[in-house]
Amino acid sequence: MNYRYASPEYIQATLPSYYSTAEQYKNGINQVGAVASWPIADRWSIVGAYYFDTNSSKPADQMLGLQYNSCCYAIRVGYERKLNGWDNDKQHAIMITRSASTLSCAV
Numbered sequence: 868m869n870y871r872y873a874s875p876e877y878i879q880a881t882l883p884s885y886y887s888t889a890e891q892y893k894n895g896i897n898q899v900g901a902v903a904s905w906p907i908a909d910r911w912s913i914v915g916a917y918y919f920d921t922n923s924s925k926p927a928d929q930m931l932g933l934q935y936n937s938c939c940y941a942i943r944v945g946y947e948r949k950l951n952g953w954d955n956d957k958q959h960a961i962m963i964t965r966s967a968s969t970l971s972c973a974v
Contacts (some may be wrong), residue, residue: 871898
């Protein structure tokens with residue numbers, strides 16, 4: 868379980884004024900969620916994430932993907948859906964992500 872929080876004061880201090888004064892940020896950001904990984908083969912996993920915004924009572928972020936892990940890197944291909952504003956608009960995306968696993972790797 869994860870919790871994402873940003874106070875209204877923090878948002879006002881860090882975002883440009885045209886964002887920080889928006890209605891969606893007046894109560895800050897309060898989101899609770901979970902991230903999971905399910906192994907399906909030697910180096911392959913199904914991965915997913917779900918975050919719920921407690922201020923708006925709506926899903927904020929959802930992700931489902933397939934990930935390959937090696938000793939040095941991970942590659943993920945997935946589908947992501949995010950809340951874009953608080954008017955029930957959703958942003959949909961197909962993503963490809965590559966990340967380093969360690970600083971040194973014996974190949």
